[in-house]
């Protein structure tokens with residue numbers, strides 16, 4: 001009985017510690033602002049009030065078009081760039097605050113960064129490159145060797161200690177950079193498009209290694225990529241940026257299924273759109289629109305006013321295509337099958353939705369072998385819960 005109680009107590013302690021670890025915020029940014037002066041004398045607002053929290057052990061992926069401020073955000077967190085406004089905390093330590101005039105230099109911030117360009121020291125061996133952060137943190141000499149060999153093994157580079165970076169492939173160089181980033185047991189690792197210089201096959205391997213390294217070493221990560229697949233594979237949380245602002249933060253599925261805006265909807269994948277204006281909203285939240293394709297019913301994640309201009313949109317796999325006329329329900333149209341593409345495990349079908357003289361292009365997916373013929377006419381049905389109503 002006593003033993004059982006002890007076991008329960010131990011279990012509770014472990015769970016409590018896990019909860020605490022889960023909740024500890026590793027990176028906290030509040031209203032961070034950064035403006036560059038351009039060569040023509042004007043100003044470029046790179047960060048326009050960015051706030052985010054990244055928790056222990058969490059991998060957040062930052063997505064957004066070129067020039068939206070991703071690198072500036074990473075460099076501001078790392079201390080390689082000084083913002084003009086806001087606060088940044090790493091592991092509970094204030095490293096930058098405009099109002100409190102706080103500035104901790106990069107070498108004293110408990111984080112490391114992996115760059116697209118590897119940034120290895122060419123005159124140092126693999127061993128020396130990886131040992132560098134430990135030496136600059138004055139780790140006792142007898143512990144350095146063991147730690148370096150341990151992380152080199154974790155990234156699959158045992159036996160490469162005495163080579164120089166020029167004697168390694170791109171993928172191997174990036175693994176050295178990864179080893180160097182995690183060797184000092186920092187709680188935070190920042191990644192700026194680390195895999196965009198390596199070819200597709202290696203990219204997939206190293207990406208999977210990053211996932212494994214994160215679960216072994218437990219660091220929090222902020223990871224910039226342009227690659228949707230990489231983002232989906234790595235992200236526990238996705239952060240979509242536009243023009244120096246965060247548009248939406250959430251789990252990848254949330255951003256895909258319930259985007260907060262048309263911008264996020266398009267950024268997360270293929271979507272077919274029809275513009276219209278809100279004609280009614282019923283008690284259960286179903287929104288009716290007037291459009292060139294007649295009335296459309298859908299669901300909205302933001303609150304909308306009657307009369308406002310909106311866009312109805314649906315994902316390719318949420319539309320139902322058939323030669324049989326669907327029953328009496330909303331969002332059903334005749335359509336012309338224009339082109340179909342073999343995508344491996346499914347078919348992608350480009351079609352024109354028809355309504356009177358109106359034509360509206362759309363993309364849907366269909367199972368392999370579903371036999372829709374190019375040039376034929378069919379029916380398309382988009383269930384109300386799959387028709388998103390978005391702010392343009």
Ligand SMILES: Nc1ncnc2c1ncn2[C@@H]1O[C@H](COP(=O)(O)OP(=O)(O)OP(=O)(O)O)[C@@H](O)[C@H]1O
Pocket residue numbers: 036037038044045046064065066067068069070071072073
């Ligand atoms: N040192 C600088 N001087 C002036 N403007 C800069 C400087 N660095 C960045 N900018 C500008 O700030 C904005 C944000 O740049 P940033 O490098 O953060 O974009 P990004 O999202 O990382 O883009 P990419 O995907 O192309 O890497 C851009 O308009 C860029 O031109």
Ligand SMILES: [Mg+2]
Pocket residue numbers: 070071072
């Ligand atoms: Mg960048």
